[in-house]
Amino acid sequence: MFQKILIANRGEIALRVLRAAKELGIQTVAVHSTADANAMHVRLADESVCIGPPSSRESYLNVHQILSACEITGADAVHPGYGFLSENAKFAEILAAHNLTFIGPSAEHIRIMGDKIEAKRTAKRLGIPVVPGSEGAIHDDREARQIAAEIGYPVLVKASAGGGGRGMKVARSEADLSEALSTARSEAGSAFGDDAVYLEKYLEKPRHIEVQIMGDGAGNAIHLGERDCSLQRRHQKIWEEATSPALNIEQREKIGNIVSKAVADLGYSGAGTVEFLYENGEFFFIEMNTRLQVEHPVTEAITGIDLVHEQIRVASGAGLSVRQEDIWFLGHAIECRINAEDPYTFAPSPGVITHFHTPGGLGVRVDSGVYTGYRIPPYYDSLIGKLIVHGRNRVECMMRLRRALDEFVVDGINSTLPLFRELVGNVDVANGDYDIHWLENYLAESR
Known part of the structure; x- marks a missing residue:
């Protein structure tokens, strides 16, 4: 069992992980931004380390600072909670390279399931039922029209790297499809740095x-x-x-x-x-x-x-x-x-x-x-x-x-x-x- 877990998160989930670790007799390290200096998980942790200013990019997403906190405190594992770095395959790889355990799945599985197209392919291969749609990313409007005609309108255009509803648009007819594709690609590129999109059958009342x-x-x-x-x-x-x-x-x-x-x-x-x-x-x-x-x-x-x-x-x-x-x-x-x-x-x-x-x-x-x-x-x-x-x-x-x-x-x-x-x-x-x-x-x- 681990000796000391660093909790790379904030708020209620950081407190939730802290409580579980304490019940298992494991020492805890809280990291926090300057905005969270008085947070409850910081007060209750065995040790705490400030990792940057309020901006998430400079604190909770700052891998270098989190690694430094692990080194300073002697933590041997990191629990990422949810959000922030919890589904970041590169973070999991970096921790492994520094002999730290990422409390979560392998970087390979994070990467597969983080790509919506690859996740769908993998699910289908493993026998999980999937929504009818394109096998991969849509390359042009012509291909999209062909697939939409096969699966039937309405269709949902979704960002391959998406989440939280961004890069997601409904096309109820062929006339709507080009605009839905353009808008979804634009949103996906801005939000995720990847404008790849794919098509799925849109379910009306799921x-x-x-x-x-x-x-x-x-x-x-x-x-x-x-x-x-x-x-x-x-x-x-x-x-x-x-x-x-x-x-x-x-x-x-x-x-x-x-x-x-x-x-x-x-x-x-x-x-x-x-x-x-x-x-x-x-x-x-x-x-x-x-x-x-x-x-x-x-x-x-x-x-x-x-x-x-x-x-x-x-x-x-x-x-x-x-x-x-x-x-x-x-x-x-x-x-x-x-x-x-x-x-x-x-x-x-x-x-x-x-x-x-x-x-x-x-x-x-x-x-x-x-x-x-x-x-x-x-x-x-x-x-x-x-x-x-x-x-x-x-x-x-x-x-x-x-x-x-x-x-x-x-x-x-x-x-x-x-x-x-x-x-x-x-x-x-x-x-x-x-x-x-x-x-x-x-x-x-x-x-």
């Missing part, structure tokens, strides 16, 4: 279903069920739940077994999430995230398995602590991402939190690194914290969530709490009857 997996890198892998992340705005998840209201036991076992076999055959190591669009009883692969997800706590709630513990175990060579037959799915869990944003326009709201009170009670968990008097900086994502609620069934979970949201207090800045209080009382949400377009349509119609 749900976003993702399967959590863990692999040991030696040909063994397990799945920990699915999460339903269909409540989204501009392709950004805000509400996640496990298990999905749309799936039954047979569907869950079928897609879980397909995915776990595929990642075992790949020789994958660590945590990962295979994401699908789900429509009319069919799953269509869209991407694989080679890291811990923001929404991992709902999986922990229904399985009782600490995913960060498992990540650390696997990276240290200890292997998985559980087998597939050991995993049971108990009850229902929902996570709400509480952001420092206007609840309806989603405009960022940095500033000082004048009063912060979190809910409690049976089945209620809050993952947050903020406190009363904490200043939300304007330089990073706007996540205040995550409210995770667990119940014996979805009805109990929803009632507990309603109560917990009423107890949650964030004063001094805007937050998305009012939106969640509204959503938890909505009939469609209560019935689990929604798709990936539901939230944006609801906001457009109700404001």
Whole structure:
């Protein structure tokens, strides 16, 4: 097992990793920008190192500074959390070259799954169902028109190196296609430095279903069920739940077994999430995230398995602590991402939190690194914290969530709490009857 882990991240995920490491008896090192000098994970870590000014590029993305912090403190492993360097294959390679362990998958697997086209090819080869579309990048408009005619409109133009909805455009007819291609290429080039795009069949009312997996890198892998992340705005998840209201036991076992076999055959190591669009009883692969997800706590709630513990175990060579037959799915869990944003326009709201009170009670968990008097900086994502609620069934979970949201207090800045209080009382949400377009349509119609 590792002696000391450096946490190359900030906010609630840095605190989450720190807690897991301490429970395993491992020393922790927090790195931070000057803007995060008073952050909770910095206060609680065994050691801390300032790695630069507020800009992410000069601090949390500064590989040289992170390596220096490892050398100064004697850390023997690095946990990247999510975001920042968590899916950077070059970072994983550099750590290995300096005899440091990257707590995550191999650089090769990060690179394969980071290229959306190569990821789709790999998924198809491993037996995972994929969305009909182009086999690779589209070279010109003529090729795009031919493929679109074969798979049928509407089609989705997607950036090969994309994420977060950037470089993604819908063409509902041949007349729309050229403009969609041009716009997507332009956005992809600006955002990712790579303007390659490909085509997929556009599904009208799909749900976003993702399967959590863990692999040991030696040909063994397990799945920990699915999460339903269909409540989204501009392709950004805000509400996640496990298990999905749309799936039954047979569907869950079928897609879980397909995915776990595929990642075992790949020789994958660590945590990962295979994401699908789900429509009319069919799953269509869209991407694989080679890291811990923001929404991992709902999986922990229904399985009782600490995913960060498992990540650390696997990276240290200890292997998985559980087998597939050991995993049971108990009850229902929902996570709400509480952001420092206007609840309806989603405009960022940095500033000082004048009063912060979190809910409690049976089945209620809050993952947050903020406190009363904490200043939300304007330089990073706007996540205040995550409210995770667990119940014996979805009805109990929803009632507990309603109560917990009423107890949650964030004063001094805007937050998305009012939106969640509204959503938890909505009939469609209560019935689990929604798709990936539901939230944006609801906001457009109700404001």
